[in-house]
Amino acid sequence: MATTLDIRLKKANKIYHEGELVQGVLLINCKSDFQHQGITLTMEGSVNLQLSAKSVGLFEAFYNSIKPIQILHYSVEVSKPGRLPAGRTEMPFELPLKPKGNKTLFETYHGVFVNIQYTVKVEMKRSVLSKDLSKSSEFIVEYKQKSEQSVVKPVPFTIxxxxxxxxxxxxxLPKFVVRGKMDSVNCCISKPLTGEIIVEQCAAPIKSIELQLVRVETCGCAEGYAKDATEIQNIQIAEGDVCRGFTIPIFMIFPRLFTCPTLATSNFKVEFEVNIVIVLQDDHLITENFPIKLFRF
Known part of the structure; x- marks a missing residue:
């Protein structure tokens, strides 16, 4: 068995909040004792920005603004150069989850053009003839839940x-009247988006009614911004030529990691929208757009 290196975080769900200690153990398994040149543990958090193909070349300033933004960095020497015994070795560690300088910790978010990621990485230096070993593990940062609620903002609509x-x-276009409401466009990210929709009349047969969640990511700087909207998920809430006058519930859970509380900084923004899409039998689409704000409370 070759020498293996692993990281085990203390929290099974890997969710941490600012000010907490990221705790865990390094696990080293080796068949026989061996010499190493030092073991280092690094904790990093960064915002990685990327331009869509349509935006590249529009602004020279983009090339400076899309460099990764480092918001967290700690590096500690876990072990000085020495020899490890055969078998399993455990090395406990703990690192404080605090931002770098005057930076701000944002929630973990995996987008298309904006990525906010936090990792713990261990590196073991070995002799010239042996390959260095490394292992990284991502953990999730969430804002602490606030005691106050955001203002509920119901939005009735008629299409x-x-x-x-x-x-x-x-x-x-065929004649149609569709009514309904969003219970609130200020949404708690850990609770479902709810509402209702009623097809009062529609001269053409309906094929499907869908609920589409969209991320709107903006990257750039004072010289210019690139704004791109991409679909996160699409949920069918009704199939076929629905009964007229029947109340259809709207219910959608926000997916973990692919959504985060609405963000706006000088270099990037992450915003969200919901589309109600009525697909007619001839595949024509009737769409109504709702900008929403996500919070954690």
């Missing part, structure tokens, strides 16, 4: 051919 935006030719 008709006249209410649709960006439609050049309305004469080809």
């Amino acid at each position: 008709t051919p006249e209410s649709l935006q960006n439609i050049r030719e309305r004469s080809g």
Whole structure:
């Protein structure tokens, strides 16, 4: 068996809050005792920005603003150069979860053009003839839950051919009236988005009604910004030519890691929208857009 290196965090769910200690153990398994040139543990947090293909080349300033933003960095020497015995060796560690200088810790978020990631990495230096060993483990940072609630902001809506935006030719649209409400567009990220939708009338048969969650990521600087919207998930809430006048519930859970509390900084923004999409039998789409704000409380 070759020498193996592993990181085990104390918390099984790997969720930590600012000010807590990230605790765990380093596990080293080896068949026979061996010499090493030092073991180092590094904890890092960074925001990685990326430009979409359509934005590259628009602004020279982008190339400076999209460098990774380091918001957390600790490095400690776990063991000086020496010899480890055969078998299993455990080395406990703990590191404080505090931002670097005047930086701010953001929640872990895996997007398309914005990525906020936190990792613990261990490196073992070995002799010239042996390959160095390393292992990294991601952990999740969440904001502490606040005692106060955000303001509930219900949004009633009515969708008709006249209410649709960006439609050049309305004469080809069937007559329809769709009503409903979003219970709130200020949403707790750990609770579902809820509401209801009622198709009061629609001259054309309906194929499907879907709920689409969209991330809107903005990267850039004072010279210019690139803004891109991409789909996170699409949930079908009704299938077929639904009964007219029937109340259809809206219910959607925000996926972990792919969403985070709404963010706005000088270099990037992460915002969210919800689309109600009514698909007609001829595959024409009727869409209503709702910008939403996510909080953790």
